[in-house]
Amino acid sequence: MSIAYKPDETFRDDFVYSNSDTAILRFPFPFIEDEYMYSVNIEPHVRGGETGAFEAVFDVDEHYIAECRERAMVLEQDPNRCMVLPHMMTAQWDTLELIMESLAEDYPEDFTLEKDGDAWTWTNRPLGIKDSFVFGDVDSLPLEPFEYITRQAQGDFTLQDQRENNLFMDGGMVTTQADWSLEFDLGMSFHEWHGPVPVAHEINVFDRALQYLLRLQYGNPVRRLNWTMTVNPRLDTSPENYPIWGPDRTTLTPENIGGKLHLRVELQTLFRLPRSNAILFGIRCYLASLDELTRVPKWGRRLHRVLRDLHPEIAEYKGTTRYREMAVDYLSQFDDGEPTSPGIGPDVESL
Amino acid sequence: MIRHDPLMLRVSRIESLSPTLRRIILKSADNEPLPVAGPGAHLSLTLASPKKVYRNSYSVVSFSGDHYELIVRRVEDSRGGSAFVHENLKEGDLLPSTVPLNLFPIQVGSRKRLLIGGGIGVTPLLSFAKVLQENGDRFEMHQFVREDEKAVFENLVQGVGSKNIHIHTRRPKEGEIQALLEEQPLGTSIYMCGPDGLMAAVDEAAETLGWPENHVHREVFGAAGGKPFKAKLAKSGCELEVGENQSLLEAIEEAGVPINSLCRGGACGACMTSLLEGDPEHRDHFLNNEEKDSGKLIMPCVSRAKSAQLVLDI
Ligand code: HEM
Ligand code: FES
Numbered sequence: 001m002s003i004a005y006k007p008d009e010t011f012r013d014d015f016v017y018s019n020s021d022t023a024i025l026r027f028p029f030p031f032i033e034d035e036y037m038y039s040v041n042i043e044p045h046v047r048g049g050e051t052g053a054f055e056a057v058f059d060v061d062e063h064y065i066a067e068c069r070e071r072a073m074v075l076e077q078d079p080n081r082c083m084v085l086p087h088m089m090t091a092q093w094d095t096l097e098l099i100m101e102s103l104a105e106d107y108p109e110d111f112t113l114e115k116d117g118d119a120w121t122w123t124n125r126p127l128g129i130k131d132s133f134v135f136g137d138v139d140s141l142p143l144e145p146f147e148y149i150t151r152q153a154q155g156d157f158t159l160q161d162q163r164e165n166n167l168f169m170d171g172g173m174v175t176t177q178a179d180w181s182l183e184f185d186l187g188m189s190f191h192e193w194h195g196p197v198p199v200a201h202e203i204n205v206f207d208r209a210l211q212y213l214l215r216l217q218y219g220n221p222v223r224r225l226n227w228t229m230t231v232n233p234r235l236d237t238s239p240e241n242y243p244i245w246g247p248d249r250t251t252l253t254p255e256n257i258g259g260k261l262h263l264r265v266e267l268q269t270l271f272r273l274p275r276s277n278a279i280l281f282g283i284r285c286y287l288a289s290l291d292e293l294t295r296v297p298k299w300g301r302r303l304h305r306v307l308r309d310l311h312p313e314i315a316e317y318k319g320t321t322r323y324r325e326m327a328v329d330y331l332s333q334f335d336d337g338e339p340t341s342p343g344i345g346p347d348v349e350s351l
Numbered sequence: 352m353i354r355h356d357p358l359m360l361r362v363s364r365i366e367s368l369s370p371t372l373r374r375i376i377l378k379s380a381d382n383e384p385l386p387v388a389g390p391g392a393h394l395s396l397t398l399a400s401p402k403k404v405y406r407n408s409y410s411v412v413s414f415s416g417d418h419y420e421l422i423v424r425r426v427e428d429s430r431g432g433s434a435f436v437h438e439n440l441k442e443g444d445l446l447p448s449t450v451p452l453n454l455f456p457i458q459v460g461s462r463k464r465l466l467i468g469g470g471i472g473v474t475p476l477l478s479f480a481k482v483l484q485e486n487g488d489r490f491e492m493h494q495f496v497r498e499d500e501k502a503v504f505e506n507l508v509q510g511v512g513s514k515n516i517h518i519h520t521r522r523p524k525e526g527e528i529q530a531l532l533e534e535q536p537l538g539t540s541i542y543m544c545g546p547d548g549l550m551a552a553v554d555e556a557a558e559t560l561g562w563p564e565n566h567v568h569r570e571v572f573g574a575a576g577g578k579p580f581k582a583k584l585a586k587s588g589c590e591l592e593v594g595e596n597q598s599l600l601e602a603i604e605e606a607g608v609p610i611n612s613l614c615r616g617g618a619c620g621a622c623m624t625s626l627l628e629g630d631p632e633h634r635d636h637f638l639n640n641e642e643k644d645s646g647k648l649i650m651p652c653v654s655r656a657k658s659a660q661l662v663l664d665i
Contacts, residue, residue: 039619039620040614040618040619040620040637041613041619042613042614042616042618042619043613043614043615043619044615057353087459087460094387097387102353117416161459162456162458163458163459163460163565164565165565207636208618208619208636208637209618211617211618211636212614212616212617212618212636215616217450217452218386218387218392218450218451218452218453219353219354219355219356219386219450219451220355220450221353222614274386274387274388274389274392274451274453275387275389275390276389277389277391277453277456277457277458
């Protein structure tokens, strides 16, 4: 089925952004039950499952063209949002191969990869790109391979080198992040870059997750969902730009919160790369307003309960302190106290 | 492209290198492109002899887009998978295999790599030498072989940076390994593969000289499986055989007994199950040491049994 792209959407200034019914129904709602706590919520990244967002290796949706344009704008203002350490060149090619092959296989109408030995031709129809290059020859592409391909994908990506029984964030393309900085984290180890996260260290989430990832195997990618909240459908909530988006939080009122406050979900995928043995971490960001989400009755009930009972330290870390009470009050109208079914699925087929 | 096990491969060529060494070239049997095998990766092949099914792991010596190259040694007096490869395997045969798994990758950040191999342990080191040579990385390789195999090994290393490769037709002499390590520049890492005796000698020399542990790497094959054992499920009244290449979780699922799972890698806790009897071999990262020692809990997605049987409370 071809995707109805919305090329005129914007993620800044006038915020022209919305989700179609299809997009709402395939939204990867992150709560499997009515309460939320950090855990090692990792599962095999296999096709299918409770949300349409799990159907492809790298999910492409109606926001694709607009998101790629937003990324290009961020990079123009701040080229350091894409950085890869020199020893990660093999991982760059591994990434390019994985993303091109996956997009071409999952979306044959939109992407094509032709190979004749190392002579490859890549066609990206939605963005109007066609390039021929030699796999492995950096000079044959207009940009380094990692930047070249991640400019054509939704969501952020980081590259982790594995050594000394640890993972090091030795590269990334980070323009749609929830308040963390690649420039700051570059070169850090798994526990170092997770330093600011509360609660999870004490319950050993990171020790276990690291042990698991060190054993991640090629051909067996895994995924997890993570979430936070963002005022306005803004993709670039970086620490560098805090002065621009921080004040958005003061603009919320009980009247506008339903349309302005967005649940921000990250579909995180992890792939072992074959030549470099590095790990590619994909952080695919989905935004939906409270008003969009509450059209699914189960999600309205559950979001109300999760936010109401959220662990205070986690609530603060996610930056929700200022408006959480207002959001919970607003959402209470969608919670009739009925029980909810387990799992993340919407339980309805149309809206 | 993401491919899952099993990969269907076809034996495209078999070449005898010596009375005990065979080169096997494997191609895709279904015309699907082959997943990449990076330096240090291995394949676990399912070798079905008329009597027994073997699952043997072999390092990929080279990968070139459309084929994998393996070298298989016939182990003396062996009746196992390697004997099958030497006596029964023919060109054109189909071989199910795992997707290449790499537990012996080249790590970045070394000033120099010292590769030490014994006998057939040359196979992963050949894949290293090729890549290090291509990238212009500094390395030195020492390969210990039998006198009568000198010519074969010299042939194998042809073209992969032979000026850095030394073939010795004997076992290392007393103190030789230590002397070799001593002359390496600071920041060198060791990659070794060979008989246990040789690897122990390298470990000992590295320890004596105070080399950091994470500068010493050895070949490991995937330890997903293990010895077969029995599992009794007390509540559902099932008795299961857990096979060599199967997890306890998979065996329970196959028997149709409901059990939770998520990560399938011993980290999330979803599959935690009460253990009533038996001696578990814990392989997870979820239980703490106290819980492991208590012997009352097990994570069936990765853990196995030391005793012949486990009894689970499901
Ligand atoms: C190699 C892959 C990973 C990378 C690159 C990564 C990166 C990050 C970063 C940059 C943050 C933000 C920290 C900050 O506030 O500055 C974060 C948060 C977090 N990460 Fe990871 N992470 C990875 C894997 C995982 C895994 C496997 C887990 C599994 C449990 C995990 C759990 C978390 C949690 C719970 C948070 C807090 C999120 C929130 O409450 O919004 N991470 N991660
Ligand atoms: S399924 Fe996650 S620990 Fe077993």
